[in-house]
Amino acid sequence: MNWGSAxxxxxxxxxxxxxxxxxxxxxxxxxxxxxxxxxxxxxxKRRLGRNSTSAQS
Amino acid sequence: MVxxxxxxxxxxxxxxxxxxxAPWFFAAAAVLGAIGLYIGLWLAPTDxxxxxxxxxxxxxxxxxxxxxxxxxxxxxxxxxGLSMNTRLSFMMAQALAPTGAMFTFLxxxxxxxxxxxxxxxxxxxxxxxxxxxxxxxxxxxxxSLHAAIDDVRRADRAAALLALIGVINVxxxxxxxxxxxxxxxxxxxxxxxxxxxxxxxLLGMLIMALAAWMYAIAVSFVRVRAIILExxxxxxxxxxxxxx
Numbered sequence: 230m231n232w233g234s235a236x237x238x239x240x241x242x243x244x245x246x247x248x249x250x251x252x253x254x255x256x257x258x259x260x261x262x263x264x265x266x267x268x269x270x271x272x273x274k275r276r277l278g279r280n281s282t283s284a285q286s
Numbered sequence: 287m288v289x290x291x292x293x294x295x296x297x298x299x300x301x302x303x304x305x306x307x308a309p310w311f312f313a314a315a316a317v318l319g320a321i322g323l324y325i326g327l328w329l330a331p332t333d334x335x336x337x338x339x340x341x342x343x344x345x346x347x348x349x350x351x352x353x354x355x356x357x358x359x360x361x362x363x364x365x366x367g368l369s370m371n372t373r374l375s376f377m378m379a380q381a382l383a384p385t386g387a388m389f390t391f392l393x394x395x396x397x398x399x400x401x402x403x404x405x406x407x408x409x410x411x412x413x414x415x416x417x418x419x420x421x422x423x424x425x426x427x428x429x430s431l432h433a434a435i436d437d438v439r440r441a442d443r444a445a446a447l448l449a450l451i452g453v454i455n456v457x458x459x460x461x462x463x464x465x466x467x468x469x470x471x472x473x474x475x476x477x478x479x480x481x482x483x484x485x486x487x488l489l490g491m492l493i494m495a496l497a498a499w500m501y502a503i504a505v506s507f508v509r510v511r512a513i514i515l516e517x518x519x520x521x522x523x524x525x526x527x528x529x530x
Contacts, residue, residue, distance in 0.1 A: 231328070231330075231331060231332055232328070238327075241338040241339075241341065242332060242337040242338035242339075243337065243338075244337060244338050244339040244341075244403055246399075247339055247342060247399040247400065247402060247403050248338060248339065248341050248342060248399075250399045251342045251345050251346070251395070251396040251399045251400070252345065254392070254395055254396075255345050255349070255392055255395075255396070258388050258391065258392055259388075259501070262384070262385065262388055262505060263505070266505065266508050266509060266512070269509075269512050270508070270511075270512055273512055273515050273516060276519075277515065277519055
């Protein structure tokens with residue numbers, strides 16, 4: 230175990246800005262990609278759903 | 287066996303398969319990512335030279351590997367598409383590009399944040415960094431060129447040609463640290479010699495790389511399904527399949 234306390238862990242030996250800056254942006258990128266994919270799927274479903282109902286009527 | 291695999295070359299056969307497999311790859315990515323982060327941020331010891339700044343490696347190396355690997359896979363599908371005229375190959379290439387671009391951006395971003403404390407600079411125009419930046423431009427160029435051409439089939443072929451020409455950049459990135467004098471360190475892991483890092487660090491990095499791999503597969507499967515829906519919504523098979 231490397232970390233004496235939670236404060237030590239977040240301080241990252243003085244490199245907090247660099248380490249957490251990397252991990253935060255990576256997490257944001259992944260979250261953004263997943264969110265964009267989901268909204269793309271939803272838009273598509275709505276569009277296709279409307280098309281099929283209009284085709285039926 | 288080959289005939290069975292061949293079946294999945296058609297979008298309508300691949301659509302449900304990708305949908306069934308994607309959750310498993312997402313789950314694998316989440317589990318591996320959790321293990322990798324636990325090893326990388328918790329178990330791995332502080333580096334005696336770089337202190338804790340080195341922990342960026344657990345993101346930086348997997349992202350850099352994926353950025354190059356996904357480009358090669360994307361170019362491969364472009365080549366298959368151009369030579370065999372298979373619709374799904376072009377769709378796969380389109381599905382891989384945004385994720386590849388994201389990993390390239392992350393490799394550059396984390397590299398910059400790692401460079402500042404270790405080299406004293408956010409950025410240098412050396413061979414490794416510059417060729418990786420060109421990779422990002424290639425991904426963006428691939429997607430923009432495709433988006434700029436209205437006729438999808440022409441867009442596929444034009445973008446595929448760009449992707450295939452750009453593949454020359456991948457070995458340049460990989461070997462840049464050997465061919466030129468760069469600030470960037472040499473390969474951390476090589477098949478020819480023992481790795482130049484502690485076992486725990488290496489394990490954490492490899493698990494994170496596997497997690498990135500699973501994530502890329504999962505995301506591109508979900509995206510290729512969206513692309514199939516967008517392109518083949520008018521096809522007969524799509525009306526018979528529920529769009530779920």
